[in-house]
Amino acid sequence: MSSTTRPWQGTVLGILNAIGVFFGLIASLSLLIAGAAIAPYLEQSGLAILAGAGTALIGGIVLAFVILGIFITIGIFKGQKWTIILSLILTGISLIMNIFSFNIVGLIINGFMFYLAFTCVKDEYYN
Numbered sequence: 001m002s003s004t005t006r007p008w009q010g011t012v013l014g015i016l017n018a019i020g021v022f023f024g025l026i027a028s029l030s031l032l033i034a035g036a037a038i039a040p041y042l043e044q045s046g047l048a049i050l051a052g053a054g055t056a057l058i059g060g061i062v063l064a065f066v067i068l069g070i071f072i073t074i075g076i077f078k079g080q081k082w083t084i085i086l087s088l089i090l091t092g093i094s095l096i097m098n099i100f101s102f103n104i105v106g107l108i109i110n111g112f113m114f115y116l117a118f119t120c121v122k123d124e125y126y127n
Contacts, residue, residue: 010125072087
């Protein structure tokens with residue numbers, strides 16, 4: 001079965017990734033702003049620098065994953081197989097983390113995304 005168009009699973013996976021990138025960007029910016037916002041309140045206890053640097057560090061890590069998510073989302077829409085494989089790996093890690101944290105909603109969403117990526121990895125569109 002030869003497929004010259006992107007399968008619907010790839011389109012849905014790309015849209016879900018784009019939604020995740022959007023919320024990740026909001027979370028990253030919120031963390032970066034929160035560090036600056038709470039620092040003045042912690043000056044008396046000497047934790048202002050630690051709080052600001054800590055939230056900025058976490059915000060930077062989230063931002064790095066957002067940038068990776070942008071590349072993965074673009075690659076999914078363009079038919080690049082490496083993005084599907086990377087999506088499978090990252091979604092698999094998220095599935096395991098959701099199992100250990102008993103996150104049912106995350107488990108359902110990531111399980112669906114894993115199914116979509118697994119279906120796409122076998123499609124000829126992604127080669």
